[in-house]
Amino acid sequence: MGIFGKALKAGVAKKAIDAARKPENQQRIKAVVAKARSRRNPPPASG
Numbered sequence: 001m002g003i004f005g006k007a008l009k010a011g012v013a014k015k016a017i018d019a020a021r022k023p024e025n026q027q028r029i030k031a032v033v034a035k036a037r038s039r040r041n042p043p044p045a046s047g
Helices: 002-020 023-040
Strands: none
Touching: 002 023
């Protein structure tokens, strides 16, 4: 299963990279990353 598992993981990674190269998916990825960053680092409270 070792060689087969590695090949399967490589195939999944390649598919994910190919999908991430599409412009419409890049927009989605940037939006998700921005949302995650804003949750992790909330803006300082004014006042």
